[in-house]
Amino acid sequence: MRDQYNEELDSMRTSLLLMAGLVKDSISKGTLALLTCDLSLAEQVIAEDNVIDTIQHDLDARGLNLMARQQPVASDLRTLVTGFRMSADLERMGALANHIAKLARMRFPGCAVPAELIPTIEEMGRTAVLIIDKMASVIEHRDIVRALEIETDDDQMDILHRKIISTLLADDWAHGIETAIDMTLLARYYERCADHAVSIARRVYFLVTGEYASPKA
């Protein structure tokens, strides 16, 4: 009975990791679609969002089922409830990757991102992928050292976010209001995606240590 329980918990963790992998792919491909103005890649990311949602529904149903049958207490119960929350964070990250791809599609055959912002958006995409990789390792190995590292990586994302806003506000911004709106939202999508990864890392940190990772101001 207990073995079966642990197997099911493991399989839920596998689903969380699967979601994390799909979110990483979506962010990575969505960023590429955006920066190379690639409509078919954007369409692919948009189509794949359903897959993430389906895994989440399935994961949540299995979690509820496991709870009802096994009546877990203490740390097992916490692990399950934390799993529900992590799946909600991952689902939202998938939705944000979807927004990135939708922006690429909306501006096609034009390119959404003006040339001078490409390096910064590229770096936001890379930082998001790095953070998601670490987050996956935090989920898989309950690695609290990496959980804390993600806080610092998120600071880097905030710096990139501010850099975008400064560029929009500079006197030589020449791309008008529509592109400024696009870039404002785009920068926010990456930043929020990182925020959700931070949430997941903090949840695992709490699960392992029983303490809250000191939240940033």
Added chain:
Amino acid sequence: MRDQYNEELDSMRTSLLLMAGLVKDSISKGTLALLTCDLSLAEQVIAEDNVIDTIQHDLDARGLNLMARQQPVASDLRTLVTGFRMSADLERMGALANHIAKLARMRFPGCAVPAELIPTIEEMGRTAVLIIDKMASVIEHRDIVRALEIETDDDQMDILHRKIISTLLADDWAHGIETAIDMTLLARYYERCADHAVSIARRVYFLVTGEYASPKA
């Protein structure tokens, strides 16, 4: 034992309603602070966000405790897990109200919202309050008719959102990039807040009917 269990479930619902009331106040006061450029009111909203977070932590701890002691199954288990999710939505709505108040504070002694957008932002605030009121009634009475109404109210919020973006993109927009960035984010805060209320309404709908309210495209 069972009576005590029901009492505790009731008291968790009371906490959700308390959170909903505080979120409504924050949105309402945050909007007023923004539109009347009232720094002290903005500060008050910002200070109160902690209260919402504290209630959420307490509610989640009680929920976990109740689960561990009472080992609920079937619909009781679903109600509890749904409660966790609703508290997360409410916490996020509080954070969005906080963002609105922070924008008012950041632009003080200036006013964040240009005169011609005041009526639309005012209506977004009113629509948010209306939606939160209905959402509270959905939580309190499991009122699925109102749960479906919220979908329509959210369409109204989307219309207001698009109205803001159209104003920013019109040829006669005279307030520059910074205000356009502020208004882009502000409109998104109200829209996301309504989205979370929609999520809560859908969760209750599912709890009551066992079916998903047809999601919008």
